Amino acid sequence: MKLSARTALPLAALALAGLSACAPQTSDNSAKSDDKSGTLRVWLFQEVSNGPKQQVVDKAVAAFKQSHKGADVQVEYIPVETRAQKIKAAFNDPGSAPDLIEYGNTDTAGYVKDGGLADVSAEFAAWNEAKDTDPTARQSVTVGGKVYGAPLFVGVRALYYRTDVLKDLGVAVPKTQDELIATAKKIHRSRPDLYGLAVGGAYTYGALPFLWANGGELATENGGKYTSALDGAAARKGITAYTSLFGDDNCPAAKCAQMGGNATVTAFANGKAAMAIGGDFNYAAVDTGTVKGKYAVVPLPGLAPGSVAPAFAGGNNVGVLKSSSHRTLAVALMEQLAGKTTQRELFDAMGFLPTYTDVRAEVAKKQPFVEPFVRTLAAGAKFVPASPGWGQIDSSLVLPTMFQEIVSGKKDVAKASTDAAKKMNDVFGAAG
Amino acid sequence: MTAEPETARAPVAAPARGRRPRPHSPRRAGWTPWLYLAPALAVLGALLVYPIYQLGLISFLEYTQAQVSGGEPTSFQGLANYTALFSDSQFWSVLFATVVFAAACVVTTLAVGCALAVLLTRVRALPRLALMLAALGAWATPAITGSTVWMFLFDPDFGPVNRVLGLGDHSWTYGRYSAFLLVLLEVVWCSFPFVMVTVYAGIRAIPGEVLEAAALDGASQWRIWRAVMVPMLRPILTVVTIQSVIWDFKVFTQIYVMTNGGGIAGQNLVLNVYAYQKAFASSQYSLGSAIGVVMLLILLAATLVYLRLLRRQGEEL
Structure with a gap:
């Protein structure tokens, strides 16, 4: 039997390796010093048309260098698609990590658990401008009562609709969720080439307002422990409402089950949908599409006439890395970048909604298109559970899987939501 | 996760050696062969054994992003990752789908590859050249490019296939099965050339008189293939089968690109994509490692069993 001889050597090598090799790497992210001069490295997201953003940032950096002699700033724009890997790599290798990063606000709790972000509660509390930060934005930088960054902008979604199509068919702009669903189906019946309301099985943040409007929740917190509420009666009503939009009477499941948020907005911008749930950040894309001049935006209707369905408060934050060796300077630059002046200019340049209630009210007067979005925020936007597990729930596609299971007929709402709740609880149980 | 396709392709040179009578001298070997093998083993050890060792080690730890970046201490979990994996019903359905899908891919690839290899020996130079070039084109196309082109061909709105049909x-x-079928077609398209070229080379090495004698005896083409070619090509067929099993069991790119990371509600997940989703998309490196170890063991077992079976058959023949 030759087999034994053939396996003997690799086994011996394995045993040897076992003696000499060490455990997988773990990096030390604690800061070693707090230098008051030197170069600060900053990672910001690369936007689709980054020029205007860069100009605003350059101006803010110049102002920062004016007031902090001896400090230099190096800004790098990282692609949004690969940000997760880049930021993980920065946590893994503190030696080449930046001092300050921009990050999506749903990642806050996960990054804190990873040990990547510095606690800036004291500085945030002492920061004069922070008192005008709206509560939802403040929630998006807070984990376990501590603050881990400053909100840079918020993004909310509202209902885009085709003024010409609704007028041709003689239908009114829907005022309640039931009307919205009925209108969508009515439009698709008369205009089969259009989706009534473009929806996507992978469009979590378009689906959440339906869940919240019906009184449902993603999860409930009790003493720092989260429990999924997806299988609650109210949440199930919302899931049923959203998934009722998939089908041959509005958005055929064969196509729409796979769509994400961008695909639905693209469908609307290309004139393939009469309505869509889009963000203020989608305005540029829609306004350069074939529907230019033929659409309007209103807040997504809630259950009662005239009410607004709670929107998901997306957006980005800037935070200081725990490994930064220039903590004081980095916090000062964070306050410069996320300050009122910079946010006002970012809005003018990019249309990013400010996180300060007063600045937001001020810019809404200048730019009428943001009015429905500001109104949506004022009606009370909501945020995902501030649990470190949320990042994992999001990236392991628990919610898209649930919606897709329902719309493709694999499971009913009760079974799919029970399964999804179980998956969420497994993650919460492990992550806290 | 384990061996790259490049390293997996190495045994291509093996069939030539296999067909000659083996220099059988079991007692004389001693340590000399090991000496010659030492450089290769050292490289393999560094590139294969050490990563596999790390893979195995990580699968016994709790190792997520928080542990990598030092947010939480790394802790030994024993078999917890494996228990979590084996008690997850999704793992079993993915494993089942992977086995069935890989088997279907292997059978189809071998059938198409062998049929076209026989065809190659029976057509004239120009069509043979055309077929060869077409096959090499498919072979040379990177999996991502191939998958993207197939997705375009079968696009519901703009694809020519739907328009023609x-x-x-x-x-x-x-649909789950139609998505798997689409991926299967793409996998077969990009892996049949390897089978075809290898088998064609093997057929060309069969002495012409043997085939001629069979034809004179009135054997049909199918009979010649079954009774003459297959026994003579056995070493080559062994290699291409094992290669195909390994490739198709580990298929990643095609599923990832064509079904957008595993299909609607994960209906088209195969083990490799599943491991990727666990390890990298949700940063559960330890769970992903456990899946990698399971895949490695399955492939090792399948290969060993297959080799044993063949050897036993060979002794009887």
């Missing part, structure tokens, strides 16, 4: 806006990736 008059299917309207039928979506090929919506």
Whole structure:
């Protein structure tokens, strides 16, 4: 039997390796010093048309260098698609990590658990401008009562609709969720080439307002422990409402089950949908599409006439890395970048909604298109559970899987939501 | 996760050696062969054994992003990752789908590859050249490019396939089986050339008189293939089968690209994509490692069993 001889050597090598090799790497992210001069490295997201953003940032950096002699700033724009890997790599290798990063606000709790972000509660509390930060934005930088960054902008979604199509068919702009669903189906019946309301099985943040409007929740917190509420009666009503939009009477499941948020907005911008749930950040894309001049935006209707369905408060934050060796300077630059002046200019340049209630009210007067979005925020936007597990729930596609299971007929709402709740609880149980 | 396709392709040179009578001298070998093998083993040890060792080690730890970046201490979990994996019903359904899908891919690839290899020996130079070039083109196309092109061909709105077949806006990736079928076609398309070229080379090495004698005895083409070619090509067929099993069991790119990371509600997940989703998309490196170890063991077992079976058959022949 030759087999034994053939396996003997690799086994011996394995045993040897076992003696000499060490455990997988773990990096030390604690800061070693707090230098008051030197170069600060900053990672910001690369936007689709980054020029205007860069100009605003350059101006803010110049102002920062004016007031902090001896400090230099190096800004790098990282692609949004690969940000997760880049930021993980920065946590893994503190030696080449930046001092300050921009990050999506749903990642806050996960990054804190990873040990990547510095606690800036004291500085945030002492920061004069922070008192005008709206509560939802403040929630998006807070984990376990501590603050881990400053909100840079918020993004909310509202209902885009085709003024010409609704007028041709003689239908009114829907005022309640039931009307919205009925209108969508009515439009698709008369205009089969259009989706009534473009929806996507992978469009979590378009689906959440339906869940919240019906009184449902993603999860409930009790003493720092989260429990999924997806299988609650109210949440199930919302899931049923959203998934009722998939089908041959509005958005055929064969196509729409796979769509994400961008695909639905693209469908609307290309004139393939009469309505869509889009963000203020989608305005540029829609306004350069074939529907230019033929659409309007209103807040997504809630259950009662005239009410607004709670929107998901997306957006980005800037935070200081725990490994930064220039903590004081980095916090000062964070306050410069996320300050009122910079946010006002970012809005003018990019249309990013400010996180300060007063600045937001001020810019809404200048730019009428943001009015429905500001109104949506004022009606009370909501945020995902501030649990470190949320990042994992999001990236392991628990919610898209649930919606897709329902719309493709694999499971009913009760079974799919029970399964999804179980998956969420497994993650919460492990992550806290 | 384990061996790269490049390293897996190495045994291509093996068949030539296999067909000659083996220099059988079991007692004389001693340590000399090991000496010659030492450089290769050292490289393999560094590139293969050490990563596999790390893979195995990580699968016994709790190792997520928080542990990598030092947010939480790394802790030994024993078999917890494996228990979590084996008690997850999704793992079993993915494993089942992977086995069935890989088997279907292997059988189809071998059938198409062998049939075209026989065809190559029976057509004239020009069509043979055309077929060879077409096959090499498919072979040389990177998996991502191939998958993207196939997705375009089968696109519900703009794809030429639906237009030619008059299917309207039928979506090929919506149904579980039609999505798997689409991926299977692409996998077969890009892996049959290897089988075809290898088997064709083998057939050319069969002495012409043997085939001629069979034809004179009135054997049909199928009979010649079954009774003459297959026994003579056995070493080559062994290699291409094992290669195909390994490749198709580990298929990643095609599923990832064509079904958008595993299909609707994960209906088209195969083990490799599943491991990727666990390890990298949700940063559960330890769970992903456990899946990698399971895949490695399955492939090792399948290869060993297959080799044993063949050897036993060979002794009887």
